[in-house]
Amino acid sequence: MNKIALITGATAGIGRATARALAANGFDLILTGRRKDRLDELETEIKKTSNCRVITLNFDIRNLDETTQAYNALPEEWKAVDVLINNAGLAVGMEPIQEGFVDDWERMIDTNVKGLLYITRLVSPQMVKQGSGHIVNISSIAGKEAYAKGNVYCATKHAVQALTQGMRIDLLQHGIKVSSVAPGAVETEFSVVRFKGDNDKADGVYKGFTPLFAEDIAETILFIVTRPPHVNIDDVLIMPTAQAFTRQFHREE
Ligand code: NDP
Numbered sequence: 001m002n003k004i005a006l007i008t009g010a011t012a013g014i015g016r017a018t019a020r021a022l023a024a025n026g027f028d029l030i031l032t033g034r035r036k037d038r039l040d041e042l043e044t045e046i047k048k049t050s051n052c053r054v055i056t057l058n059f060d061i062r063n064l065d066e067t068t069q070a071y072n073a074l075p076e077e078w079k080a081v082d083v084l085i086n087n088a089g090l091a092v093g094m095e096p097i098q099e100g101f102v103d104d105w106e107r108m109i110d111t112n113v114k115g116l117l118y119i120t121r122l123v124s125p126q127m128v129k130q131g132s133g134h135i136v137n138i139s140s141i142a143g144k145e146a147y148a149k150g151n152v153y154c155a156t157k158h159a160v161q162a163l164t165q166g167m168r169i170d171l172l173q174h175g176i177k178v179s180s181v182a183p184g185a186v187e188t189e190f191s192v193v194r195f196k197g198d199n200d201k202a203d204g205v206y207k208g209f210t211p212l213f214a215e216d217i218a219e220t221i222l223f224i225v226t227r228p229p230h231v232n233i234d235d236v237l238i239m240p241t242a243q244a245f246t247r248q249f250h251r252e253e
Pocket residue numbers: 008009010011012013014015032033034035038059060061062087088089090091111138139140141182183184185186187188189190191193
């Protein structure tokens with residue numbers, strides 16, 4: 001029987017690439033996100049190109065009721081999730097702290113920290129019951145150190161790092177693996193979202209160097225979730241060759 005992987009934020013970027021990689025490697029998938037048309041498209045594509053089974057769940061992870069209802073509505077056999085990829089997340093805005101927008105801060109904290117906790121709280125008891133499972137949290141280089149104007153986004157990703165450690169300690173005795181993946185700049189919809197639809201500003205982030213692609217991270221996640229039972233990859237920091245630490249880029253003119 002295939003393992004079941006639940007991927008949050010599968011409508012774009014890293015989540016979508018991970019869905020494709022896991023589908024090609026024999027996982028059944030629960031795919032989540034707010035954009036239903038994107039979920040439907042991906043489901044159709046994956047069913048055409050692989051033998052894996054797919055269920056889509058359309059909800060806003062910031063909303064505890066919506067998230068709970070979506071998970072509870074799963075058929076019983078699908079609730080036994082083997083791999084949870086906590087990927088849904090975003091940065092919004094890039095202002096110094098004294099000029100930041102509280103609404104942006106709340107969107108990041110509610111999605112990156114509280115949303116991750118909501119879905120983990122729903123899925124992890126079943127893993128404990130099974131005595132196995134694997135949680136992969138998508139952190140960031142921003143979870144390792146702060147950068148100028150990254151204040152609240154960096155804080156949410158530091159929280160993801162702390163939660164990864166905490167989960168690992170709590171779930172150790174239940175045979176559950178916990179890992180985190182911390183990428184540098186990956187060209188996805190991330191910067192378009194961060195700059196609120198300003199495509200020129202978003203493109204500028206990746207100008208003059210080759211960033212990571214979503215597929216690079218998907219490949220890393222696939223590696224992590226296919227290690228033998230006695231191996232847990234705790235934490236992976238993965239950067240573009242042209243980026244050192246947070247925002248130090250080597251750009252060609
Ligand atoms: P994308 O913007 O391409 O994808 C983000 C995904 O998160 C989408 O599928 C989106 O789905 C989902 N999402 C966002 N908000 C919500 C919400 N409220 N409810 C449900 N789903 C939500 O960005 P990436 O693929 O780059 O980002 C994925 C993760 O990787 C994030 O946690 C990000 O912080 C992290 N990361 C990204 C890096 C980068 O440089 N791109 C580097 C390091 C980490 P929808 O809008 O349909 O709801």
